[in-house]
Amino acid sequence: MRRAGFVPVSALCLSLGVLLHGCQTESPMITLGLDDSYIVARMQKLFLEPAFEGDEYRWILERSDGTEVTLAVSRELIFVEAQAGVYHLRFELADSENPFTFNFTVNVVEEEVAYSRFISRVYDYCPAPGQFVNKMPWYDAGDSAEDMRRKAEEAIGGERNELISLGAYGGYVVFGFDHTVVNVDGVPDFMILGNAFYDEGEEEEKAGSCEPGIVEVSIDANGNGLPDDEWYELAGSDYNSPGTLKGYSIVYQAPVEGKAPVPSGRYITDAEYIRWDDSLGETGYVAKNIENSQCYYPLWLDCATLEFSGSRLPGNVEDVFGNGSYFKLHSFGWGYVDNHPNSEADLNSFDIGWAVDSFGMPVRLPGVDFIRVYTGVNQYCGRIGETSTEIGHARDLHVD
Numbered sequence: 001m002r003r004a005g006f007v008p009v010s011a012l013c014l015s016l017g018v019l020l021h022g023c024q025t026e027s028p029m030i031t032l033g034l035d036d037s038y039i040v041a042r043m044q045k046l047f048l049e050p051a052f053e054g055d056e057y058r059w060i061l062e063r064s065d066g067t068e069v070t071l072a073v074s075r076e077l078i079f080v081e082a083q084a085g086v087y088h089l090r091f092e093l094a095d096s097e098n099p100f101t102f103n104f105t106v107n108v109v110e111e112e113v114a115y116s117r118f119i120s121r122v123y124d125y126c127p128a129p130g131q132f133v134n135k136m137p138w139y140d141a142g143d144s145a146e147d148m149r150r151k152a153e154e155a156i157g158g159e160r161n162e163l164i165s166l167g168a169y170g171g172y173v174v175f176g177f178d179h180t181v182v183n184v185d186g187v188p189d190f191m192i193l194g195n196a197f198y199d200e201g202e203e204e205e206k207a208g209s210c211e212p213g214i215v216e217v218s219i220d221a222n223g224n225g226l227p228d229d230e231w232y233e234l235a236g237s238d239y240n241s242p243g244t245l246k247g248y249s250i251v252y253q254a255p256v257e258g259k260a261p262v263p264s265g266r267y268i269t270d271a272e273y274i275r276w277d278d279s280l281g282e283t284g285y286v287a288k289n290i291e292n293s294q295c296y297y298p299l300w301l302d303c304a305t306l307e308f309s310g311s312r313l314p315g316n317v318e319d320v321f322g323n324g325s326y327f328k329l330h331s332f333g334w335g336y337v338d339n340h341p342n343s344e345a346d347l348n349s350f351d352i353g354w355a356v357d358s359f360g361m362p363v364r365l366p367g368v369d370f371i372r373v374y375t376g377v378n379q380y381c382g383r384i385g386e387t388s389t390e391i392g393h394a395r396d397l398h399v400d
């Protein structure tokens with residue numbers, strides 16, 4: 001008796017087709033698994049999925065001006081909009097025997113409690129070794145990873161705007177807002193500020209202290225509130241540059257206690273402080289300098305090695321006089337954090353529309369819940385040390 005309700009998929013599609021086209025008194029929505037109207041707050045995700053499978057799917061937004069936008073060609077749709085209003089959608093299912101179309105509306109309403117435009121949550125803070133690690137934010141003896149996550153959140157959350165350092169290549173932070181950041185077509189969606197500056201007289205060349213961080217985004221596709229979903233890189237100006245590596249990885253060794261330091265010149269107190277090995281077979285060290293004498297390895301992490309991976313931008317430093325007295329870091333065009341002064345709003349803004357998958361193919365994301373930034377170069381500049389991305393602040397450009 002248990003199996004009485006079992007119907008083969010092809011038969012189900014057939015009966016549904018009959019229902020939709022031949023019998024208006026029945027309620028086909030129940031069988032389809034979609035309602036004819038939905039209500040959802042703006043900047044909140046609506047998850048839609050038909051109850052059965054077809055050969056192809058198409059979710060179409062019909063705009064009031066008569067134009068149409070294909071939102072997705074997958075079985076599932078995550079619908080999210082920045083503006084309140086009634087949205088008319090059409091779902092098309094291609095099936096060899098019984099294709100059909102289903103029209104429905106989504107009423108997007110204002111939120112009940114006004115959203116914040118600023119970061120509300122740091123999910124993860126994991127810097128690579130660096131001269132400002134354990135200082136920005138400050139590590140107190142006994143602090144756990146959760147303590148440091150909270151300190152990072154207190155530093156860059158809301159309007160605080162206190163810098164945190166991501167350390168050398170690969171070090172990262174993951175943060176989000178109290179709502180989904182909507183990908184509004186054709187415009188930037190969020191801004192991230194750091195501490196980059198141009199040196200005096202270098203405004204035209206846009207060079208000085210430019211320490212680019214690569215941005216990745218993710219939507220909470222499984223709806224569990226955690227950043228455990230697929231990540232997509234935002235392809236900045238140098239995504240396709242010949243000097244940019246994809247699938248790069250690096251391993252740092254925790255500093256060896258009691259190891260004799262190897263001083264070098266006036267500023268470097270240990271040129272062989274923290275060793276790294278990368279996927280190119282190259283090796284080097286995060287050196288310790290005279291300005292920062294604390295441990296450079298994240299003290300709250302009880303691990304002998306730290307591994308990071310991602311894309312790697314080409315080095316951007318120029319040793320202007322060839323003697324290590326003046327290092328000038330050239331900015332990249334656009335699409336990176338801590339790469340232009342904060343006064344350059346456009347150059348510190350990011351469009352979710354730049355997202356690409358691991359094959360470099362553009363991905364249409366309706367919005368993002370998680371943003372990850374990691375230091376994008378593996379570069380050492382004598383007495384000024386490793387190049388590390390700093391972040392102080394982020395905001396959703398669609399929330400007032």
Ligand SMILES: [Ca+2]
Pocket residue numbers: 182183184185186187188189351352353
């Ligand atoms: Ca956008």
Ligand SMILES: [Ca+2]
Pocket residue numbers: 219220221222223224225226227228229
């Ligand atoms: Ca998730």
Ligand SMILES: [Ca+2]
Pocket residue numbers: 194195196209211338388389390
């Ligand atoms: Ca910086």
